[in-house]
């Protein structure tokens with residue numbers, strides 16, 4: 001039984017609560033309907049429905065509780081998932097559920113929402129085929145988690161964490177940072193990392209990793225029907241241990257005008273099979289870019305310390321807060337700080353305008369970055385001891401949070417393993 005002790009959160013959702021929801025996964029394209037009795041429950045379901053993790057679902061919320069549902073579905077097909085609320089006592093609820101069962105299609109899953117923490121009722125409901133019983137009060141995240149538990153099969157493997165990198169201005173260094181953070185991620189964590197270069201005309205991920213694969217992201221976006229896990233395997237180019245690339249063609253023989261959903265299929269397939277996905281998003285503002293930013297779990301904005309970037313960064317942050325009200329705000333990186341003789345806007349002014357501290361301030365180091373870019377290497381390969389390489393490692397740790405397991409060095413685990421095997425031999 002799902003008996004929730006959280007109170008309905010006051011708007012906006014607290015950052016503690018958001019932090020606890022890092023493991024929430026997007027819900028598949030199911031139809032969900034609800035028949036509520038109380039406005040409180042209807043409002044929580046509405047807020048859940050508006051969350052980005054529910055973007056693929058089709059949700060309809062009605063009032064009238066379980067009785068209205070029974071009337072309604074007497075002449076209408078039932079959805080994949082049905083929430084019904086009842087504030088009545090055990091016997092009345094069970095009677096109502098029996099009547100509802102008479103009009104429910106076999107594939108429909110039902111979640112009952114009630115007011116009493118009643119184990120006997122819970123058992124009786126399960127016996128009647130109800131999927132779960134939720135006791136008020138609960139919040140939108142509890143709802144999304146509940147749906148996820150029903151529809152996301154744990155045996156289908158972890159869903160990836162997606163980190164989108166966007167520049168506040170062209171040339172800010174967003175791609176360079178995305179590639180170096182991905183490289184740091186692939187080295188630090190025992191998890192496969194994929195970089196998706198979404199700048200199809202000009203993307204530099206292939207150059208930065210010294211790769212020129214024949215296939216890449218264009219194959220996925222121009223034949224969306226073929227995109228599945230096996231197709232992904234074919235178009236990925238391996239750059240390093242644990243690091244693969246979906247390269248941009250970077251050719252101009254055709255134009256790249258995408259619809260809003262052009263990248264949704266490939267991103268969905270990646271997140272179903274790859275633990276960490278770094279999306280190198282070009283500095284444009286189109287429907288598909290906005291869509292990709294709602295799909296991502298984390299957004300990292302790279303800005304240079306000038307006025308235009310400050311304005312743009314502020315606009316992006318404000319827009320993302322509107323688009324992702326139940327998520328962490330994006331992270332800000334100020335890059336190319338300390339260009340000789342150039343007047344700069346201070347980190348403090350960014351903080352005042354954006355209401356957030358930058359997670360990193362990266363110095364302007366033309367020799368280091370220039371050598372890396374021209375040699376097709378990462379900063380850590382050019383100079384592993386440079387403070388900039390450490391900054392990339394820090395950012396990598398920050399953006400993956402806790403969903404990707406920390407890499408355990410072989411040397412550290414070996415003594416433990418040998419002790420374990422000796423112990424087993426003795427026991428045997």
Ligand SMILES: Nc1ncnc2c1ncn2[C@@H]1O[C@H](COP(=O)(O)OP(=O)(O)OP(=O)(O)O)[C@@H](O)[C@H]1O
Pocket residue numbers: 167169170171172173174175176177199202204282283335336337362363364365366367369370373
């Ligand atoms: N901190 C830095 N110091 C010196 N050079 C840098 C720094 N960061 C990035 N660069 C250089 O700036 C140039 C632009 O970087 P990059 O292509 O990553 O920017 P971008 O924001 O992705 O640009 P675009 O708008 O074209 O996508 C590259 O040549 C890169 O090597």
Ligand SMILES: [Mg+2]
Pocket residue numbers: 174175176199281282283
């Ligand atoms: Mg770029």
